[in-house]
Amino acid sequence: MSTPIEAVEAYLAETAAERLEDFKAFLRIPTIGSLAEHTGDTARGAEWIAGHMRRMGLEHVEVSPTGGNPVVYGDWLHAEGAPTVVVYAHYDVQPVDPLELWVRPPFEPRVEAGRIHARGAADDKGQVHLHLWAAKAWLETQGRLPLNIRYVIEGEEEEGSPNFRTWLDANRERLSADLVVVTDTGFYEGNHPALTVSLRGNTYFQLDVTGPAQDLHSGGFGGMVQNPANALIRILASLRDGEGRITVPGFYDEAPRLGEAERAEFARLPFDEAAFAAGIGVTELFGEPQYTPLERKGMRPTLDVCGMWAGFTGEGSKTIIPAHAHAKFSCRLAPGMDPNRTFERVRDAILAVDVPGVEVEVGRLDEMWPFVVSPEHPAARTAAACLKEVFGEDPYFIYEGGSIGAVADFDRVLGLPIVLLGFTNPDDNAHSPNESLVLDNYEGGTRTVARYWQALAQD
Amino acid sequence: MSTPIEAVEAYLAETAAERLEDFKAFLRIPTIGSLAEHTGDTARGAEWIAGHMRRMGLEHVEVSPTGGNPVVYGDWLHAEGAPTVVVYAHYDVQPVDPLELWVRPPFEPRVEAGRIHARGAADDKGQVHLHLWAAKAWLETQGRLPLNIRYVIEGEEEEGSPNFRTWLDANRERLSADLVVVTDTGFYEGNHPALTVSLRGNTYFQLDVTGPAQDLHSGGFGGMVQNPANALIRILASLRDGEGRITVPGFYDEAPRLGEAERAEFARLPFDEAAFAAGIGVTELFGEPQYTPLERKGMRPTLDVCGMWAGFTGEGSKTIIPAHAHAKFSCRLAPGMDPNRTFERVRDAILAVDVPGVEVEVGRLDEMWPFVVSPEHPAARTAAACLKEVFGEDPYFIYEGGSIGAVADFDRVLGLPIVLLGFTNPDDNAHSPNESLVLDNYEGGTRTVARYWQALAQD
Numbered sequence: 058m059s060t061p062i063e064a065v066e067a068y069l070a071e072t073a074a075e076r077l078e079d080f081k082a083f084l085r086i087p088t089i090g091s092l093a094e095h096t097g098d099t100a101r102g103a104e105w106i107a108g109h110m111r112r113m114g115l116e117h118v119e120v121s122p123t124g125g126n127p128v129v130y131g132d133w134l135h136a137e138g139a140p141t142v143v144v145y146a147h148y149d150v151q152p153v154d155p156l157e158l159w160v161r162p163p164f165e166p167r168v169e170a171g172r173i174h175a176r177g178a179a180d181d182k183g184q185v186h187l188h189l190w191a192a193k194a195w196l197e198t199q200g201r202l203p204l205n206i207r208y209v210i211e212g213e214e215e216e217g218s219p220n221f222r223t224w225l226d227a228n229r230e231r232l233s234a235d236l237v238v239v240t241d242t243g244f245y246e247g248n249h250p251a252l253t254v255s256l257r258g259n260t261y262f263q264l265d266v267t268g269p270a271q272d273l274h275s276g277g278f279g280g281m282v283q284n285p286a287n288a289l290i291r292i293l294a295s296l297r298d299g300e301g302r303i304t305v306p307g308f309y310d311e312a313p314r315l316g317e318a319e320r321a322e323f324a325r326l327p328f329d330e331a332a333f334a335a336g337i338g339v340t341e342l343f344g345e346p347q348y349t350p351l352e353r354k355g356m357r358p359t360l361d362v363c364g365m366w367a368g369f370t371g372e373g374s375k376t377i378i379p380a381h382a383h384a385k386f387s388c389r390l391a392p393g394m395d396p397n398r399t400f401e402r403v404r405d406a407i408l409a410v411d412v413p414g415v416e417v418e419v420g421r422l423d424e425m426w427p428f429v430v431s432p433e434h435p436a437a438r439t440a441a442a443c444l445k446e447v448f449g450e451d452p453y454f455i456y457e458g459g460s461i462g463a464v465a466d467f468d469r470v471l472g473l474p475i476v477l478l479g480f481t482n483p484d485d486n487a488h489s490p491n492e493s494l495v496l497d498n499y500e501g502g503t504r505t506v507a508r509y510w511q512a513l514a515q516d
Numbered sequence: 517m518s519t520p521i522e523a524v525e526a527y528l529a530e531t532a533a534e535r536l537e538d539f540k541a542f543l544r545i546p547t548i549g550s551l552a553e554h555t556g557d558t559a560r561g562a563e564w565i566a567g568h569m570r571r572m573g574l575e576h577v578e579v580s581p582t583g584g585n586p587v588v589y590g591d592w593l594h595a596e597g598a599p600t601v602v603v604y605a606h607y608d609v610q611p612v613d614p615l616e617l618w619v620r621p622p623f624e625p626r627v628e629a630g631r632i633h634a635r636g637a638a639d640d641k642g643q644v645h646l647h648l649w650a651a652k653a654w655l656e657t658q659g660r661l662p663l664n665i666r667y668v669i670e671g672e673e674e675e676g677s678p679n680f681r682t683w684l685d686a687n688r689e690r691l692s693a694d695l696v697v698v699t700d701t702g703f704y705e706g707n708h709p710a711l712t713v714s715l716r717g718n719t720y721f722q723l724d725v726t727g728p729a730q731d732l733h734s735g736g737f738g739g740m741v742q743n744p745a746n747a748l749i750r751i752l753a754s755l756r757d758g759e760g761r762i763t764v765p766g767f768y769d770e771a772p773r774l775g776e777a778e779r780a781e782f783a784r785l786p787f788d789e790a791a792f793a794a795g796i797g798v799t800e801l802f803g804e805p806q807y808t809p810l811e812r813k814g815m816r817p818t819l820d821v822c823g824m825w826a827g828f829t830g831e832g833s834k835t836i837i838p839a840h841a842h843a844k845f846s847c848r849l850a851p852g853m854d855p856n857r858t859f860e861r862v863r864d865a866i867l868a869v870d871v872p873g874v875e876v877e878v879g880r881l882d883e884m885w886p887f888v889v890s891p892e893h894p895a896a897r898t899a900a901a902c903l904k905e906v907f908g909e910d911p912y913f914i915y916e917g918g919s920i921g922a923v924a925d926f927d928r929v930l931g932l933p934i935v936l937l938g939f940t941n942p943d944d945n946a947h948s949p950n951e952s953l954v955l956d957n958y959e960g961g962t963r964t965v966a967r968y969w970q971a972l973a974q975d
Contacts, residue, residue, distance in 0.1 A: 257735060261833040270797030275820045276716060276918025279848045280760070280812035281792075283802035286821035286843075287756065294753030297746060299870060301739070333740075334873075338729030343742035343873040353739035361734045362745035363836050368823035369844060374720040374881040376846050377822050384745075385828060387835050389738045411758060414793075414802040422833040459735025 064198040065507045069190070073500075077168070080186045080499075084166040084175040088182070090126045090149030091216050099212055102148045103127045106185065106210055113193040115208070121228070123220040126212030130228075133192070134205045139514045140235040141205035143473070145463060146185045147214035147241060150177035151488045158490035171496055178494040180487035184240040184479060185210055187499055191506035203514035207232060211463060214241065218462040225470045236436050236474050236513070237467045240506075242457070243481030247327060248495065250444040250452040252437060253477035255355060256460050258390035258427030260399045261363075263420040264289060264407065267381045272368065275376040283414035286367040286382040292410045292417065293384060296360055296403065301344045303360050303388075305406040308399070312358055312391040313429075315348075322432070322454050323352050355456025359389040360403070385422070389458065392429030400424070426465040428475065435516055436476050443508045444478075447501045478509070523657040524966045528649070532959070536627070539645045539958075543625040543634040547641070549585045549608030550675050558671055561607045562586045565644065565669055572652040574667070580687070582679035585671030589687075592651070593664045598973045599694040600664035602932070604922060605644045606673035606700060609636035610947045617949035630955055637953040639946035643699040643938060644669055646958055650965035662973035666691060670922060673700065677921040684929040695895050695933050695972070696926045699965075701916070702940030706786060707954065709903040709911040711896060712936035714814060715919050717849035717886035719858045720822075722879040723748060723866065726840045731827065734835040742873035745826040745841040751869045751876065752843060755819055755862065760803045762819050762847075764865040767858070771817055771850045772888075774807075781891070781913050782811050814915025818848040819862075844881070848917065851888035859883070885924040889934055894975055899937050902967045906960045937968070 059067065069076070088102035089095040103120045110118045110131035118131040126149060134141070153163040153176050161167050166175035177183070188208070195202050209232070211221055225232070245251040268285035269278075297303050315323075328351055334342050344353040363386055368379030388399055404419040430437055432454045444452040467475055480502030486492045518526065528535070547561035548554040562579045569577045569590035577590040585608060593600070612622040612635050620626050625634035636642070647667070654661050668691070670680055684691070704710040727744035728737075756762055774782075787810055793801050803812040822845055827838030847858055863878040889896055891913045903911040926934055939961030945951045 257738075259735070259835065261835065268798055273796060274918060275818070275822060275846045276718070276848055276916075278796070278813070279716075279818035279820050279846070279917060280803045280816050281801050281809045281917075282796065282798055283760075284820045286824055287752075287819075290749050290752045290821065291756075291758065293746075293749045297750075299750065301742075337732060337737070337741065339727055339741055339873050340875075341873045342740050344739045350740045354737070357739050359734070359738035360746075361738045361743045361837050362749065362826065362841075363734060363834060364827035364829045364838065365745055365841070366825050366829040367821065370823045370825040370842075374844065374846070375822060376718065376720065378820050379823065382821075382824070383829075385833065387734045387738070387833070389735055414798050414800045416799075457735075458738060458740075459733060 061199050062508060062511055065194040066504060068194045068198045069503055069507070076190050080173065080183070081166040083182055083186055084177055085164055087164045088149050088177065088212070089152050090212050092152060099126050099149060103129050103212055106148060107131070109189050110208065113189065114196045121224070123224045125220045128212065128224055129210040130208065132205070132207040133202050136202055136204045136514065139204040141207065141233065142513065143207045143209055143232055143234045143237045144188055145209050145211065145237060145239045145467065146188060147181045147211040148185055149212045149215050150180065150182065151215050155490065160491055168496065172493040173496060173499070174491065174493040176492050178492055179481040179485035180492065181214065181241050183494040183499055184502065187480070187503040188240060188506055191503050194507055195510065203511040207234060214463060218466065221463050222466045222470065225466050229470060232471060234471070234473060236476065237471065239461070239464055239475060239477045240479050241461060242477045242479035243483065243485070244498070245326065245453045245455060246483050248482040248498070250448040250450060251455045252432070252440055252444070252452050253455045253457050253479070254432050254437065255392045255429035255456045256427060256464055257458055258394060258396055258465065259423065259425040259460050260388045260390065260396040260421065261423035262386050262388070262403065263422055264292065264384045264386070265381065265418040265420070266292070267416045268414065269378065269380050272377040272380050275378050278378055282378060283412060284378045285415050286379050288412040288415045289367065289382040289384060291412060292407050293362065295410050296406060300346055303358065305402050307402050308358065311393045311395060311398070313356055313393050315352060315356055320352065323349060323355070323456070326351055326453055354458040356391050358391045358394060360386060362386045390427045392427045394427055396424035396426060425460040425462060426469060428464050428468050430475055434474055436474055436513065439512045439516055440476050440478050440509055443505045443512055446508060447505045480505070520658050521967060521970055524653040525963060527653045527657045528962055528966070535649050539632065539642065540625040542641055542645055543636055544623055546623045547608050547636065547671070548611050549671050551611060558585050558608060562588050562671060565607060565648070566590070568648050569667065572648065573655050580683070582683045584679045587671065587683050588669040589667065591664070591666040592661050595661055595663045595973065598663040600666065600692065601972065602666045602668055602691055602693045602696045603647055604668050604670065604696060604698045604700070604926065605647060606640045606670040607644055608671045608674050609639065609641065610674050612949070614949065619950055627955065631952040632955060632958070633950065633952040635951050637951055638940040638944035639951065640673065640700045642953040642958055643961065646939070646962040647699060647965055650962050653966055654969065662970040665969070666693060673922060677925065680922050681925045681929065684925050688929060691930060693930070693932060695935065696930065698920070698923055698934060698936045699938050700920060701936045701938035702942065702944070703957070704785065704912045704914060705942050707941045707957070709907040709909060710914045711891070711899055711903070711911050712914045712916050712938070713891050713896065714851045714888035714915045715886060715923055716917055717853060717855055717924065718882065718884040718919050719847045719849065719855040719880065720882035721845050721847070721862065722881055723751065723843045723845070724840065724877045724879070725751070726875045727873065728837065728839050731836040731839050734837050737837055741837060742871060743837045744874050745838050747871040747874045748826065748841040748843060750871060751866050752821065754869050755865060759805055762817065764861050766861050767817065770852045770854060770857070772815055772852050774811060774815055779811065782808060782814070782915070785810055785912055813917040815850050817850045817853060819845060821845045849886045851886045853886055855883035855885060884919040884921060885928060887923050887927050887934065893933055895933055895935050895972065898971045898975055899935050899968055902964050902971055905967060906964045939964070
């Protein structure tokens with residue numbers, strides 16, 4: 058007699074063709090959540106998932122309304138004594154423009170050279186789909202799941218999850234669980250299995266410097282008044298040194314110190330600095346010299362001007378002192394840092410710069426909390442072990458430079474440990490034309506998830 | 517029997533009504549030189565002046581073509597042994613928008629409360645007109661001028677005299693003279709008579725900083741690459757200190773040292789700093805603390821950002837590292853400074869800033885030489901004496917912050933002493949809606965010019 062996992066894997070092998078056709082049907086629904094003309098398609102995508110959930114035996118299945126696209130919820134809670142997991146993924150996809158760059162129509166999925174090509178194949182409908190079938194394989198072969206699962210499949214991730222936090226707050230009670238598994242990340246460059254163990258946060262600023270009531274002639278007034286553009290430059294320049302270190306008092310106080318183990322983990326990541334620089338069109342990389350580029354991206358905060366404007370920006374010369382000057386900038390936050398304290402510290406440093414004769418205002422446009430889970434957390438170690446069983450190599454631990462709004466929301470609202478377990482390959486063209494997913498990653502991902510549920514139940 | 521100047525002044529008194537009607541006829545021609553739909557009007561204005569010149573007995577009168585609007589030339593060269601003066605003024609005027617702010621139609625001149633109201637009344641058609649009648653008074657009453665005069669009345673001053681230098685070069689031979697009198701300036705605040713004795717020059721820069729091939733995600737790349745906007749800020753901030761002093765090596769080497777006499781002259785100028793600041797909408801003035809605001813404006817160079825732009829400038833937040841960043845800035849030059857050396861010094865200082873991973877380019881968009889004449893120059897002293905005779909008070913000497921392209925051109929091409937003798941009041945709204953000219957200034961200006969020709973001949 059076979060073990061449960063052998064039966065599950067045999068079922069998956071037998072249903073390979075059926076699963077692929079089912080996956081294609083899901084991919085054919087153009088769930089571009091951000092476009093009004095696809096609101097109906099997006100709702101249809103949600104219903105498609107809900108129907109799947111009902112047929113496979115999940116309970117409390119609901120297409121749950123939000124201020125925008127709905128969240129699909131479904132659970133199975135009969136594994137008494139076993140842990141409960143919230144699974145998060147999303148069914149909305151990025152727009153497809155520029156359409157002319159697609160080799161195949163984005164919503165007519167095709168399998169070629171070991172990949173399935175379609176918008177959403179990787180981000181994130183493929184990962185939604187493999188979760189559904191991993192659970193279905195257990196339910197069909199064993200009549201049960203190894204643990205309790207609550208599925209939360211969102212429809213606005215590509216827009217920054219604007220309604221998700223409100224939904225989470227309202228549904229906090231039915232989301233009681235021990236762990237959140239987020240499946241919206243992927244493997245490391247070269248398609249090496251990986252677990253994302255941290256995300257940076259963000260505090261987004263706008264700086265407005267206002268001087269004279271109107272633009273002044275630079276001849277008639279130059280030397281008599283503070284120029285708002287010069288003042289803005291002076292302020293922003295005072296916040297960083299020439300090596301990229303941020304000089305705001307206290308800025309790094311809560312930033313993590315990189316231990317030997319973490320630095321060794323970073324050093325283990327394959328990274329060709331020259332090729333990376335060439336790939337983005339710069340002659341060399343730049344940043345705090347005592348850290349490697351990957352350490353800086355993963356574990357160091359930043360202060361990057363995202364935009365600025367003042368005065369005359371047309372062709373030729375116009376000799377004015379601009380009446381006002383503006384900049385938008387973002388501080389990415391290392392794990393442990395607090396967007397509010399960061400805002401206050403940077404604001405205070407700005408307001409402490411002596412620029413007589415102009416008015417300085419500092420506004421906050423956005424914030425996102427950072428996230429980190431220890432690679433030593435049992436749920437992370439178990440995920441790593443399952444990845445190794447299926448893909449044959451120890452996964453890398455990725456310290457990601459960006460943010461995922463929903464992860465910060467889960468962290469802040471539910472306060473649960475979170476594992477970011479995803480299976481896409483960095484060359485999948487997520488967000489770009491010609492998105493695809495490597496079928497081996499899809500199949501391996503399905504089996505990894507099926508094993509992970511059992512392994513978590515046995516932990 | 518009356519003296520020549522008594523006869524001239526009697527003639528001016530008798531013709532007051534006729535002169536005013538003639539002035540109005542000139543003002544009715546909408547010589548907006550920069551607007552294509554007024555090209556015909558502008559040409560008509562030139563012909564109007566040429567007709568006047570011919571009727572009053574000037575010779576070699578010519579509407580002389582340029583690449584743009586014509587220059588009106590006319591001379592009278594029969595004062596053997598007397599000096600020769602080139603008189604410069606301009607007949608083109610500023611556009612009139614916003615038209616809805618004008619209390620009276622801009623090209624329907626009206627006299628009210630001691631002023632004549634119309635576009636160009638002050639800048640510069642009133643000053644053209646008073647020159648014509650000052651000479652006419654001499655010719656009508658004495659049959660001669662006290663000295664030789666070549667009139668050069670330009671039609672593109674409000675556009676920065678783009679074709680004037682070429683015209684000057686081509687007409688260098690027929691402009692042989694001893695002195696240039698430029699009539700395009702005015703009196704000091706409070707309508708005190710004044711002579712402008714210096715103009716600042718200008719070197720206009722564009723700074724372009726280029727980084728990655730396209731905008732990068734500030735999460736995925738922040739901390740790994742040099743941000744072109746941050747780099748541009750660092751570069752520009754390095755050029756000035758917090759008190760407005762320019763830190764470019766050698767920048768001030770040719771800037772004049774203010775002697776006791778000059779500082780005393782500046783100190784004599786009435787200047788209410790608080791009222792001036794309030795008038796332009798700032799809480800306080802700003803600049804190198806060891807100089808007064810008027811000294812800084814008149815005799816100190818500047819480095820003012822006129823415009824800058826980079827990355828995202830819309831509503832809300834977009835988390836990018838911009839691919840490139842740009843600034844335009846102007847260095848006003850004190851008398852004695854060289855636009856070319858200034859360009860080289862600032863460029864070298866910019867290129868010396870260490871900003872690895874971006875490309876930095878420095879371009880020059882414009883340049884203008886500074887100008888200065890000593891208040892002790894005989895032609896200036898004589899002008900001052902005539903102003904005092906007519907207006908009853910010693911004129912102030914004004915060190916102007918701006919530039920007049922034609923003055924720099926005269927200085928460079930002809931190498932002659934230049935006197936800037938003008939009669940407008942600072943509150944005349946030149947360049948703004950509701951331009952006007954104080955009639956007492958117009959009448960006094962006419963008599964001052966008439967006396968000046970005689971005084972120069974007797975020097």
